[in-house]
Amino acid sequence: MTLTLPTILTLMRIALIPVLAAVYFLPYGWTNFAAAAVFAFASATDWLDGWIARRFGMSSPFGAFLDPVADKLMVSTALFLIVQGHPTAWMALWAAVIVGREIAVSALREWMAEVGQRGKVAVAAIGKIKTIAQMVALTCLLYSVTPAVPPHPTPWMGNLIFHVGDWLLAGAAILTLWSGLGYLRAAWPSLSGREG
Secondary structure, eight states: OOOOHHHHHHHHHHHHHHHHEEEHHSSSSTTHHHHHHHHHHHHHOOOOOOOHHHHTOOOOOHHHHHHHHHHHHHHHHHHHHHHHSSHHHHHHHHHHHHHHHHHHHHHHHHHHTTOOOOGGOOOOHHHHHHHHHHHHHHHHHHHHOOSSSSSSSEEEEHHEEEEEEEEHHHHHHHHHHHHHHHHHHHHHHTTTTEEE
8 A cells, every 4th residue: 555645644643643642731831832733733734635635636545534533533632631621511511512423423424334325424514614613723722721730821812712712612513513413314314214
């Protein structure tokens, strides 16, 4: 198997996951900025690998499999870090909605592929809007939510950036539910045995 540039970028995104977690907990005042920068860079590579694959015809079955796995691992890790740093009921709820939906939709896609109906649960436009809101939200929250380990001072404009991230994450969670219901509606004829 030859590794294409998009697949290499995806593998790099997976390699950045432990870097994100390690940087977040370093006992320095600049680690919130570094964690947000690592996540923002990983998010940019997500867009870039897809663009390169489409623009230059460098898609591969392995890359198509690995890309959503890398995204879900990175997003889940960021959510867990944020909930650990800001353990409120609302933050935990948004994280649970997003992670739960990703697990449910992944299982739904796998099942639909097994019954030969994979095309019915393709990515919708609302999913792309949700992804943008989610990536911006998580970058803001990684910057503004710091672990309770000294010396982590309140970051510059931390409260404002936290509120932007918090509202965007809530919006992303709502869009997550909405798009998840769209996937379920598309798959329902097969799930309910009423296909055809």
